[in-house]
Amino acid sequence: MDFKDVITGRRSVNFFDPQKPVSDDLLKEMVELAALAPSSFNLQPWSLVVVKDAERKKSLQKLAWDQPKVSEAPVILVVLADRSAWRPGHPVLEHNFEEMVAYGRLTADQRQWFEEACMSLYGESIEKQQAFAVKNTAFFAMALMLAAKHLGLDTHPMDGFDHQAVRKLFNVPDQYWIPLLLAVGYFKSDEKLLPPKWRKSFEQIVVEF
Amino acid sequence: MDFKDVITGRRSVNFFDPQKPVSDDLLKEMVELAALAPSSFNLQPWSLVVVKDAERKKSLQKLAWDQPKVSEAPVILVVLADRSAWRPGHPVLEHNFEEMVAYGRLTADQRQWFEEACMSLYGESIEKQQAFAVKNTAFFAMALMLAAKHLGLDTHPMDGFDHQAVRKLFNVPDQYWIPLLLAVGYFKSDEKLLPPKWRKSFEQIVVEF
Numbered sequence: 001m002d003f004k005d006v007i008t009g010r011r012s013v014n015f016f017d018p019q020k021p022v023s024d025d026l027l028k029e030m031v032e033l034a035a036l037a038p039s040s041f042n043l044q045p046w047s048l049v050v051v052k053d054a055e056r057k058k059s060l061q062k063l064a065w066d067q068p069k070v071s072e073a074p075v076i077l078v079v080l081a082d083r084s085a086w087r088p089g090h091p092v093l094e095h096n097f098e099e100m101v102a103y104g105r106l107t108a109d110q111r112q113w114f115e116e117a118c119m120s121l122y123g124e125s126i127e128k129q130q131a132f133a134v135k136n137t138a139f140f141a142m143a144l145m146l147a148a149k150h151l152g153l154d155t156h157p158m159d160g161f162d163h164q165a166v167r168k169l170f171n172v173p174d175q176y177w178i179p180l181l182l183a184v185g186y187f188k189s190d191e192k193l194l195p196p197k198w199r200k201s202f203e204q205i206v207v208e209f
Numbered sequence: 210m211d212f213k214d215v216i217t218g219r220r221s222v223n224f225f226d227p228q229k230p231v232s233d234d235l236l237k238e239m240v241e242l243a244a245l246a247p248s249s250f251n252l253q254p255w256s257l258v259v260v261k262d263a264e265r266k267k268s269l270q271k272l273a274w275d276q277p278k279v280s281e282a283p284v285i286l287v288v289l290a291d292r293s294a295w296r297p298g299h300p301v302l303e304h305n306f307e308e309m310v311a312y313g314r315l316t317a318d319q320r321q322w323f324e325e326a327c328m329s330l331y332g333e334s335i336e337k338q339q340a341f342a343v344k345n346t347a348f349f350a351m352a353l354m355l356a357a358k359h360l361g362l363d364t365h366p367m368d369g370f371d372h373q374a375v376r377k378l379f380n381v382p383d384q385y386w387i388p389l390l391l392a393v394g395y396f397k398s399d400e401k402l403l404p405p406k407w408r409k410s411f412e413q414i415v416v417e418f
Contacts, residue, residue, distance in 0.1 A: 003215045003359040004242070007352065012247050028411040033213070035408045037351060038221050040368045042406045047416045080416070092409070103403055121368050127386070128372075130339040135388045138347030142246060143216065146355065150212040159249045159330050163337075171418035177336070179344045194312055197251045199244045200301070202237040207256045207289070209380035 001150045010149040011193055012156045016073040016185035022153060027075060027184070030151055034143035039136040040122065041114075042096050045085035046140040049078035049170050059169060064161035064181060073156070073183035077144070078166065081137035083129045084175040086122035088115050134179050141180060148184055156183040210359045219358040220402055221365045225282040225394035231362060236284060236393070239360055243352035248345040249331065250323075251305050254294035255349040258287035258379050268378060273370035273390060282365070282392035287375065288350050290342035293384040295331035297324050343388050350389060357393055365392040 001009075031048065039045065051057055052075055060078075061070035070076055085092055097114060100106040106114060122132035145155045158181040166178055187193075240257065248254065260266055261284055269287075270279035279285055294301055306323060309315040315323060331341035354364045367390040375387055396402075 001212050003210050003212045003355065006212045007242055007245050007356065010245070010247075031411050031414055032408075033216055035411075035414060036216050036219070036405075038219075038354070038366055044409050046409075046414065048414055049417065050415055095407070099407055105403065117369070126335060127339050130336050131343045131386060131388055134340045134343045135347040135350075138344040139351040141344075142348040142351035143355075145247070146212065146352075147216065157247055160326070173418065177340060179340055194314065196245075198304070198308055199241075200253050200255075202240050202244075205240055205244060205255065205257055206259055208258065209382065 006146050006149045010145055011154070011196065013154045013187045013193065014069055014156065015188040015191035016069055016154065016156075016183060017188040018072045018074070020186040021074045022184055022186075026151055026153070030144060030147045030153065030184075033147040033150070034140055037136075037139040037143040039139060040086075040132060041093075041118065042099075043085045043090075043092055043136065044140075045082035045092075045133050046137040047080040047082065047176070049080065049172075051076040051078060060161075060166065060181070063165040063169060064158060067158070067160065069156060069183050070158075070181070072188075073185040075184040077182040077184060078170055078172075078178060079137060079141050079180050079182055080172060080176040081133035081179050082176055083133040086118040086132060088118075093118070130177065133177055137179055141182060144182060152186075153184055154187045157181075158183065215355050215358045219354055220363070220405065222363045222396045222402065223278055223365065224397040224400035225278055225363070225392060226397040227281045227283070229395040230283045231393055231395075235360055235362070239353060239356045239362065239393075242356040242359070243349055246345075246348040246352040248348060249295075249341060250302075250327065251308075252294045252299075252301055252345065253349075254291035254301075254342050255346040256289040256291065256385070258289065258381075260285040260287060269370075269375065269390070272374040272378060273367060276367070276369065278365060278392050279367075279390070281397075282394040284393040286353070286391040286393060287379055287381075287387060288346060288353075288389050288391055289381060289385040290346035290388050291385055292338045292342040295327040295341060297327075302327070339386065342386055346388055350391060353391060361395075362393055363396045366390075367392065
């Protein structure tokens with residue numbers, strides 16, 4: 001599908017057809033396309049809890065403003081942002097460091113520099129830890145929404161949930177933030193979409209101080 | 210350009226051709242395509258400082274690990290995330306509320322519910338304020354990178370900069386976080402790209418606790 005059609009055609013849909021499941025193959029294709037998103041030092045601090053089971057969706061719906069789409073969408077992705085993925089010893093960081101050295105992007109004796117850079121950019125305050133985890137995971141989540149559209153799927157990114165209660169329901173460790181839930185499925189064709197919401201123009205986006 | 214080619218072809222390039230400028234029209238098209246990204250209550254907490262002037266780029270380069278691409282890329286976007294865009298009185302919020310009422314998405318007497326929802330989801334802690342601003346702005350930034358590729362441009366998202374010093378250089382008010390600098394231009398064709406970095410597989414991304 002042409003990129004322009006994907007980005008203009010992507011809508012946050014409120015009504016999913018509960019009769020149309022998303023195949024495991026299609027979900028995998030969507031996730032792996034989205035995982036091509038870039039990330040800080042390639043640390044990829046994103047993970048997903050995949051919720052398909054009707055009872056689990058029902059429990060989640062209760063914690064998400066009781067929105068029917070949580071149960072109606074065949075798949076809900078609980079999107080997780082790992083606030084500790086910049087720490088030495090984290091398996092993804094260690095894998096990356098090895099790869100960077102193998103490709104000559106860094107030399108082995110830059111290890112200390114690398115650790116200090118990660119600490120100063122991503123570790124030294126709550127603000128920085130949160131920004132690191134959420135930024136990179138949101139790159140991935142935006143790519144998920146677009147990859148879904150490309151594959152004929154619809155999505156809805158959701159903020160309206162009780163963060164602590166959802167954390168508890170899925171036993172999510174403290175190192176993760178939950179930036180969003182993402183409903184994935186097929187738009188229910190007998191419902192009507194409202195017109196797209198307004199957007200800021202180029203002139204409204206560009207600022208000087 | 211096909212979406213799959215865009216997402217697989219997007220690379221963070223380190224070398225930009227300083228002789229190939231980005232036209233104002235193309236930059237505007239890129240930004241307005243990206244601005245179709247979704248955001249929490251459509252609050253669009255993203256802004257850009259557009260840096261093209263050689264002297265300004267030079268000053269910015271000094272604050273960004275002296276990376277040559279900051280000067281070589283014809284455009285550097287200082288990407289800003291507004292941590293206050295959920296507050297009553299913010300012009301974008303007020304515009305959205307009016308539009309939501311006009312389209313029947315909310316009724317005027319849901320104003321108090323709306324304000325309380327914004328406060329509880331985005332306002333009640335530093336973590337939540339930061340996550341709100343950075344998440345939505347990162348949706349926009351990911352869309353910027355993909356829209357750029359679709360339009361034949363290359364990009365590089367940068368973390369390696371002194372946050373406070375860049376804030377000072379551009380007089381960025383405290384309400385904004387700077388999640389990234391984005392270099393935009395054309396890959397310098399006499400340079401070679403390293404192979405794409407590894408990515409986590411579907412099985413590595415999906416977790417249960």
